[in-house]
Amino acid sequence: MTILALTGGVGGAKLSLGLTHVLTPNEITFVVNVGDDFEHMGLSISPDIDTLTYTLAGVVNEATGWGRADESWDCLTELKSFEADTWFQLGDRDLALHLFRTALLKRGKSLTEVTDIVCSRLGVKYKVAPATDASLRTRVVTDQGSLAFQDYFVRLKCEPKVSELEYHQRTIASLSPAIDPDDVSGVVICPSNPFLSIDPILELDEMRSLLTNRDFPVVAVSPIVGDRAIKGPTAKMMREMNMSATCAGVAQHYHELLDGYVIDDIDAHHASEIEALGIRIRNAPSIMRTIEDKVALAKVCVDFLEELR
Amino acid sequence: MTILALTGGVGGAKLSLGLTHVLTPNEITFVVNVGDDFEHMGLSISPDIDTLTYTLAGVVNEATGWGRADESWDCLTELKSFEADTWFQLGDRDLALHLFRTALLKRGKSLTEVTDIVCSRLGVKYKVAPATDASLRTRVVTDQGSLAFQDYFVRLKCEPKVSELEYHQRTIASLSPAIDPDDVSGVVICPSNPFLSIDPILELDEMRSLLTNRDFPVVAVSPIVGDRAIKGPTAKMMREMNMSATCAGVAQHYHELLDGYVIDDIDAHHASEIEALGIRIRNAPSIMRTIEDKVALAKVCVDFLEELR
Numbered sequence: 001m002t003i004l005a006l007t008g009g010v011g012g013a014k015l016s017l018g019l020t021h022v023l024t025p026n027e028i029t030f031v032v033n034v035g036d037d038f039e040h041m042g043l044s045i046s047p048d049i050d051t052l053t054y055t056l057a058g059v060v061n062e063a064t065g066w067g068r069a070d071e072s073w074d075c076l077t078e079l080k081s082f083e084a085d086t087w088f089q090l091g092d093r094d095l096a097l098h099l100f101r102t103a104l105l106k107r108g109k110s111l112t113e114v115t116d117i118v119c120s121r122l123g124v125k126y127k128v129a130p131a132t133d134a135s136l137r138t139r140v141v142t143d144q145g146s147l148a149f150q151d152y153f154v155r156l157k158c159e160p161k162v163s164e165l166e167y168h169q170r171t172i173a174s175l176s177p178a179i180d181p182d183d184v185s186g187v188v189i190c191p192s193n194p195f196l197s198i199d200p201i202l203e204l205d206e207m208r209s210l211l212t213n214r215d216f217p218v219v220a221v222s223p224i225v226g227d228r229a230i231k232g233p234t235a236k237m238m239r240e241m242n243m244s245a246t247c248a249g250v251a252q253h254y255h256e257l258l259d260g261y262v263i264d265d266i267d268a269h270h271a272s273e274i275e276a277l278g279i280r281i282r283n284a285p286s287i288m289r290t291i292e293d294k295v296a297l298a299k300v301c302v303d304f305l306e307e308l309r
Numbered sequence: 310m311t312i313l314a315l316t317g318g319v320g321g322a323k324l325s326l327g328l329t330h331v332l333t334p335n336e337i338t339f340v341v342n343v344g345d346d347f348e349h350m351g352l353s354i355s356p357d358i359d360t361l362t363y364t365l366a367g368v369v370n371e372a373t374g375w376g377r378a379d380e381s382w383d384c385l386t387e388l389k390s391f392e393a394d395t396w397f398q399l400g401d402r403d404l405a406l407h408l409f410r411t412a413l414l415k416r417g418k419s420l421t422e423v424t425d426i427v428c429s430r431l432g433v434k435y436k437v438a439p440a441t442d443a444s445l446r447t448r449v450v451t452d453q454g455s456l457a458f459q460d461y462f463v464r465l466k467c468e469p470k471v472s473e474l475e476y477h478q479r480t481i482a483s484l485s486p487a488i489d490p491d492d493v494s495g496v497v498i499c500p501s502n503p504f505l506s507i508d509p510i511l512e513l514d515e516m517r518s519l520l521t522n523r524d525f526p527v528v529a530v531s532p533i534v535g536d537r538a539i540k541g542p543t544a545k546m547m548r549e550m551n552m553s554a555t556c557a558g559v560a561q562h563y564h565e566l567l568d569g570y571v572i573d574d575i576d577a578h579h580a581s582e583i584e585a586l587g588i589r590i591r592n593a594p595s596i597m598r599t600i601e602d603k604v605a606l607a608k609v610c611v612d613f614l615e616e617l618r
Contacts, residue, residue, distance in 0.1 A: 041412040041415075042351040042411035043408070072381060072383045074383070074402050074405075075384065077405075079405045079408065079409060081405075082430045084412065085412065090408075092401040092404075093387045095384045096383075096384045096385075096391060097391070099351065099393070100388060100391045103349075103350040121392060
């Protein structure tokens, strides 16, 4: 039986790395958001899969949480001199993965197969699965119109005011064949952006149905600590969508999906509000700076699942 | 009125650079082979256009004659670790041009427009025109079957034995709109491979008809010096196709197209054989090592055209 960890990029990848120190490759599958995937200058780019893969392979840039360590930027420098689009940070080493993925997809490989090959070449022994092989693209409906995710997130730096998210093709997209719905013993929802990273996974009909008719527990880790997003626009988006930008607001958003919820000690005062929703609470330090932080938080999640089983 | 210089990559680019020292941007248009163009890992690559553009921009790698000076190879190093196709030498800086071109083509720009933009961004004031905007792909028929050009040239290092060349779409492809057939005062055929670089231009119906019904002279510079190709597989291919692998053999191949032919001093003994074809001869040092060599040979070509006019 396998635990599924639902994850986006940077924050989710930190907990995911922790989980690999607590569980063996047979015990966990990482289900990664593909709603941020896009085509850029002919390249097929999967930012969240790459961040997770680089993190698990130990080659991620620790300072940013994404991209390659020891990166060089000669290509991007030249692109600037061409006055080309350079809002997406294409490092020279990172480019190799985009080219490799693009070539394999063009040869007819699925994103699941490509991700498997990339993990194997980078020495990642854990199973990393795109949520779906379908081309699922999140659109962000804002005061500046409906934007492709990367337009909103990278090019416009999350500045437009969000009113709604759109997850295209969610009803027809199948789960990646790397995910076995009959073999799930629990789910960890990583502390990623609920709207941009987790909902595009949850909105897949097959995932929704797996989580609705289940005999295994689901726990989430709050991406909001001390009423602020650890990273990224989660809190800003929640305010814009008239939600409470707290760990409790996120719990309300996931609500019936959750059996357990891990919040930071600093947010203990939100506990009763969340427990009123029928969700069990575990307090644990949730800001992951060191590998020890990541492993400790991962252990809390796995123990919590065991307790709820 | 404009001189057209028909050129492929390295050898042709050397003479082309010389021509820019002898003629102003209004006086010459470079018409470049696109039969070597190909798609690689999602990128649209035009090797001959790039070699010429880099050469005229002064950023070419002088040691190889192609690619960028001060190149770095971090992307290619990573591609090797992915066990990806690395037979095509993708430098980090060079990649920027491939990405930029690919992005512009995807936005609906023609190759003529893209080439114009690239030249302008690289500070090249001369008009560089792809022979055609059509997707013209040379195939090399060999003892190992019919091969895409890059397969033959780069991946298989010109080792297969050539029996024939195939120029697809040649009858339907139009000349680039950057070429004005009514404004031509002369043609220089650069010392590029006749089969791989020049014939794919000559085989375009509009070019063939321009050169057949003309009131301007055409001169070529022999790519064979001392019965050897200066660079690349010209002589080897000629032997395989049962042609005389000499400057005279190339003259016979071009034959009725030529009014004048520039051969190296070392090949003076071939002169009478070529003159018997009704082609005028000019002897000049044809191995271009220094910029002075290039300018001197270019001047011979331009003076020769003037004389034949």
